[in-house]
Amino acid sequence: MEEFHKVRRLPPYVFEQVNRLKASARSRGADIIDLGMGNPDLPTPKAIVDKLCEVVRDPRTHRYSSSRGIPGLRRAQANYYGRRFGVKLDPDTQVVATLGSKEGFANMAQAITAPGDVILCPNPTYPIHAFGFIMSGGVIRSLQVEPDDGFIPALERGIRHSIPKPLALILNYPSNPTAQVASLDFYKEVVAFAKKNDIIILSDLAYSEIYFDGNPPPSVLQVPGAIDVAVEFTSMSKTFSMPGWRMGFAVGNHRLISALTRVKSYLDYGAFTPIQVAAAHALNGDGADIAEVRDIYHKRRDVMVDAFSRAGWIVPAPAASMFAWAPIPEPFKHLGSLEFSKLLIEHADVAVAPGVGFGEHGDDHVRIALVENEHRIRQAARNIKRFLASSAKQPNNVVPLAAHR
Numbered sequence: 462m463e464e465f466h467k468v469r470r471l472p473p474y475v476f477e478q479v480n481r482l483k484a485s486a487r488s489r490g491a492d493i494i495d496l497g498m499g500n501p502d503l504p505t506p507k508a509i510v511d512k513l514c515e516v517v518r519d520p521r522t523h524r525y526s527s528s529r530g531i532p533g534l535r536r537a538q539a540n541y542y543g544r545r546f547g548v549k550l551d552p553d554t555q556v557v558a559t560l561g562s563k564e565g566f567a568n569m570a571q572a573i574t575a576p577g578d579v580i581l582c583p584n585p586t587y588p589i590h591a592f593g594f595i596m597s598g599g600v601i602r603s604l605q606v607e608p609d610d611g612f613i614p615a616l617e618r619g620i621r622h623s624i625p626k627p628l629a630l631i632l633n634y635p636s637n638p639t640a641q642v643a644s645l646d647f648y649k650e651v652v653a654f655a656k657k658n659d660i661i662i663l664s665d666l667a668y669s670e671i672y673f674d675g676n677p678p679p680s681v682l683q684v685p686g687a688i689d690v691a692v693e694f695t696s697m698s699k700t701f702s703m704p705g706w707r708m709g710f711a712v713g714n715h716r717l718i719s720a721l722t723r724v725k726s727y728l729d730y731g732a733f734t735p736i737q738v739a740a741a742h743a744l745n746g747d748g749a750d751i752a753e754v755r756d757i758y759h760k761r762r763d764v765m766v767d768a769f770s771r772a773g774w775i776v777p778a779p780a781a782s783m784f785a786w787a788p789i790p791e792p793f794k795h796l797g798s799l800e801f802s803k804l805l806i807e808h809a810d811v812a813v814a815p816g817v818g819f820g821e822h823g824d825d826h827v828r829i830a831l832v833e834n835e836h837r838i839r840q841a842a843r844n845i846k847r848f849l850a851s852s853a854k855q856p857n858n859v860v861p862l863a864a865h866r
């Protein structure tokens with residue numbers, strides 16, 4: 462029987478192949494150090510968990526909640542934007558809570574896309590950026606470009622060669638997977654371009670608080686007038702180590718926020734109220750929890766870059782995000798990122814995410830997530846050192862797994 466139309470447009474998740482291999486190595490007793498999925502390993506700060514436990518005892522919180530987010534939560538998010546970015550938001554019309562930012566992004570795509578609408582999307586990028594729109598009948602035009610001088614010319618080319626003219630542009634800085642960051646000046650140029658060409662900006666700022674070199678990533682909404690064309694998504698998952706809680710936000714342009722709010726009102730009843738209250742408590746905090754999470758990733762980053770380089774693998778130090786975007790070492794480059802990732806599991810007991818899983822232009826890199834402790838990261842580096850040394854001595858012994866099958 463033929464696959465359903467929508468399912469046919471969703472290729473099997475590349476990461477599934479790595480996951481299967483990881484599971485089978487583990488079932489053989491291998492101790493796989495998992496730097497693959499960006500799944501934070503740190504516990505949610507105690508005060509946030511305590512708040513959840515306190516609130517959950519009140520049976521009134523067990524009813525359906527509010528799809529767009531309870532008022533106190535939307536106010537807390539608006540206050541966060543005020544404190545952190547100096548951006549004033551109306552919690553009633555410019556803020557909506559989402560069930561994680563991934564859900565918010567996908568439903569925004571659903572809310573605004575007509576069949577055939579063209580979306581300008583980075584490549585490589587976090588998969589929902591493209592597939593949220595593909596699932597909604599949109600068409601992706603990939604931008605293989607960094608947030609530098611080449612960006613606006615790439616947008617101009619994108620506009621010139623797209624019929625119909627693109628509906629929206631996706632930005633994601635700090636980037637998953639590349640960890641690139643953008644400056645406020647960059648955003649100014651992009652906003653001016655978007656306004657001139659009547660294009661919506663969807664900015665994914667999931668890593669707003671994970672930065673290491675003293676430069677907090679800006680929000681696109683800091684650009685005066687950006688709110689006329691832009692919406693931004695943030696997430697509690699990384700900032701407060703709350704990935705399983707599923708709490709995020711979309712903020713910005715009233716028309717876009719109200720479109721998302723409308724679609725969500727048909728789909729969900731909002732996150733469980735105790736989660737929303739605890740999330741508001743987190744956002745209203747003094748920032749100490751955020752600083753602690755940031756500090757842990759910072760130390761892990763330093764350990765990883767240092768230990769991997771001593772193992773013979775030079776990995777550029779990311780300035781932000783919880784990822785390093787690592788070029789595949791020269792002797793393995795020709796294999797591509799999926800085969801190289803498989804080799805690392807098989808011969809070094811280390812899992813990473815193959816760059817091709819984020820788009821075709823990611824295939825000469827793998828993504829290393831800082832989601833194991835410093836000790837385990839050092840162990841991963843030792844394993845990789847051994848693997849690189851043995852493959853240099855006997856290259857024929859290290860055959861891509863596909864060749865065994």
Ligand SMILES: Cc1ncc(COP(=O)(O)O)c(C=O)c1O
Nearest residue numbers: 561562563587637667696698709
């Ligand atoms: C860039 C980016 N956006 C969104 C998400 C999803 O976050 P959430 O847990 O809020 O859905 C992630 C998670 O890895 C991400 O890296």
